[in-house]
Amino acid sequence: MKSILKKISLLLLIFLLTSSTIACDLFTKQETTTTTQLTSEITTTITTISGTWWQTEVDISISGSYKTVYDLGEPLDTSLLVVESVNGLGFKTPISSDNYTISGFNSTTTGLKVVTVSYKTFTTNFVVYVKEASTISNLSLQVTPPAKTDYSVGEEFVPTGIEVRLVAEDESYIILNNSQYTLSGFNSSSSGTKTITVSTLGLETTFTVTVTGSVTLSAYYQSVEGLSGQALELGLRAIVSTYTYKSYDAARYILDETDRDPYNPNNVILVYTQKSVSSVWDSGITWNREHTWPQSLLNYDSTMSADLHNLKPADPSENSSRGNKYFDWSTTSSSYAPPNVVKGDVARILFYMVIRYQVLELVNKAPAVYEMAMLNVLLEWHELDPVDDFERNRNEIIYSYQKNRNPFIDYPHFVDLIWES
Numbered sequence: 001m002k003s004i005l006k007k008i009s010l011l012l013l014i015f016l017l018t019s020s021t022i023a024c025d026l027f028t029k030q031e032t033t034t035t036t037q038l039t040s041e042i043t044t045t046i047t048t049i050s051g052t053w054w055q056t057e058v059d060i061s062i063s064g065s066y067k068t069v070y071d072l073g074e075p076l077d078t079s080l081l082v083v084e085s086v087n088g089l090g091f092k093t094p095i096s097s098d099n100y101t102i103s104g105f106n107s108t109t110t111g112l113k114v115v116t117v118s119y120k121t122f123t124t125n126f127v128v129y130v131k132e133a134s135t136i137s138n139l140s141l142q143v144t145p146p147a148k149t150d151y152s153v154g155e156e157f158v159p160t161g162i163e164v165r166l167v168a169e170d171e172s173y174i175i176l177n178n179s180q181y182t183l184s185g186f187n188s189s190s191s192g193t194k195t196i197t198v199s200t201l202g203l204e205t206t207f208t209v210t211v212t213g214s215v216t217l218s219a220y221y222q223s224v225e226g227l228s229g230q231a232l233e234l235g236l237r238a239i240v241s242t243y244t245y246k247s248y249d250a251a252r253y254i255l256d257e258t259d260r261d262p263y264n265p266n267n268v269i270l271v272y273t274q275k276s277v278s279s280v281w282d283s284g285i286t287w288n289r290e291h292t293w294p295q296s297l298l299n300y301d302s303t304m305s306a307d308l309h310n311l312k313p314a315d316p317s318e319n320s321s322r323g324n325k326y327f328d329w330s331t332t333s334s335s336y337a338p339p340n341v342v343k344g345d346v347a348r349i350l351f352y353m354v355i356r357y358q359v360l361e362l363v364n365k366a367p368a369v370y371e372m373a374m375l376n377v378l379l380e381w382h383e384l385d386p387v388d389d390f391e392r393n394r395n396e397i398i399y400s401y402q403k404n405r406n407p408f409i410d411y412p413h414f415v416d417l418i419w420e421s
Contacts, residue, residue, distance in 0.1 A: 059086040060095070060122040063179050063340055064330065068166065069139070069201060070130045076105040076115070080330050083117055084339065089263065091274030092339045094331075095119055106130075112172055127174040129166065138169035141181075143198050145207040154215035154413045156386040157186045164198055176200065179329070183383065187211075189228070189416040215413070220405065228417040236355050236407050236414070243404035248306040251289055252281045255313045258397045262390065269390075271312035271345075272322065272338055290314035292349045293360070294324035299369050304360075308398045309352050309406050326366065326373035327381075334366060335374075344385025347378035348408040351415060355407065375419075382408075382415050 064082035083100050084092035100119040107113075107130045114125050131139070147161035164181050167173040181200040188194075191211050198205050217225050224235035246254065256279035261267040268279040270287055277286050290312045291298070291305060298304045314322075321336075327346060328335035338346055350372055354360045362375040387409050395409045407414050 056088050057085045057120070057122070058088055060084065060100075060117065060119050060124050061086055061092060062117060062124055062126055063177065064337075066126075066180070068126075068128050068174060068176065068180055070107050070128060072107060072110060072130060072132060074107050074130075076102065076107075076128075078102065082330070082337065083119065085119065085122075087274070089274075089276065090341075091269070091276075092341060093273050093275070094339070112168075112174055126177070129168060129174055131168070139201070139203065140167050141165070141198060141200065141203045141205040142167055142173070143205050143207055145209075149207075149209045151188050151209060151211045152213040152215075153188055153191055153211055154411060155188050155211075156412050157183075157188070157209075157383055158386070159183070159384075164200075166200070166203075178384065182380065186383065187413075187416045187420060189413045189420070215411065217411065221407065221411065228420075232414065232417050233355060237358065240352070240356050240404045240407065243402050245303065246306060246308060246402055248289070248302070251306065251308060251311050254308060254397075254401055255289065255311060256281065258308065258394045259313050262393075268313045270315045270318070271342055272318045273315045274339055274341065275315065277315075284316060287313045288316045288319055290319045290322070292346055293353045293372050296324045297367055297369055297372060298360075304353070304357055307353070307356065308402050309356075309404075310349060312349075328374050328377055340385060342385070343381035344383075344387065345391055347381040347385075348387070348391070348406060348412075348415075350378055351382070351408045352406040356404075379415065379419060382412070387412055 061084050062081060063084065064080045066079075066081040067077045070076075078097065083095045083097075085095055086092050100117055102115060102117055104115045104125075105113055105128070110130050110132055113128050113130060115128060117124050117126070129139075142165045144161070144163040146159050148158040151157075159178065162178075164176045165173040166176055181198055183196055183198060185196045185206075186194055186209065188211050191213060194209050194211055195206050196209060198207075221236075221239065223239065224232055227235050256268050259268045259271070260279065261269050261276045264276055266279060267276040268287060269276055271290055271292075280286070292310050292312060293304075295305050304310070323336075325331075325334055325336035327338065327350075329337055331337045350362060353372075354362050359370050361371050362378065363371045363373050364375050365373060367373045391409050395406050399405050
């Protein structure tokens, strides 16, 4: 009877899991879904919602490296939990912990616990495991590999379909979201079988993918064909250092084109809030110019501070909140975590900056002037949030003005070739 009750409980948990949004959706997946919605809404409701319908909150999601395994009696730790509202375009905006509630956690008994997050009329769930102190050694990891396991040289890793499970001794399990484990070992800069390691809580499991073929670089990058490491870094610096300077003032009337809302040509998308607002420059009231690598850490150098690749339109209040914080998984008094949909964008901008300007360096500590952090986190974000069409279009428009390109948007595998070690 005890075994039957356990199986019934497990089936109920699996049902809850499948009806919940645990993993962070990738931007490309959301974009596909919301485009269909947009097609319908544009023809039926645009005349009645006064031009702001795409900003309406339609759901909430959770992400972050929050804790999933607890000892008996341990309180719930939400310090790294990120709760975000999702608008009609699929863009996400962080919600303050003061504005949502959490229920369902109970660490007085062992087992799986379904925790509910509530915000306005929206709810979502995540699952944690409460264990006896001596049972951690009896946990294991299981992984279902992603749908795509065959790659060409230079392709980016596609995590769609991967499922990572933390399994208890009694065979009950929780499905981890993609911020609760790390993937390492993927490198498409050369052909061969690649072993991908999944890690969390000191546990590991693996799966393999195959990389075949080679990459033919465009004429712009022909001089770095076959290079890697420092040789590639120096070669790319020589390429992107040939450019046309545009002033910081000029950026006011270029960013409205580089970051134009693909669904509303009169608007721009703000980098950290992902809101769509009027692109008309009004002296920084509606949006201002965000330095992804902060001006203060560029020592206010006029050339570096004006580089279009480093500038993004931002909500003035959010820009002020970010200040000159370095990037990391969570927002604290010294670090800042952008939305998942732009984590890769941020990483590739900073990779460009350190290649373009020899004086700059990416580090894994609190940065000083001419430094930015955290390199290891940025490398993870590059994999987590692959290059999308918004970035590619932005790269082309900047090239039309500034006459240089971001190599890591054109060839994402350059990151592996330079920072593999």
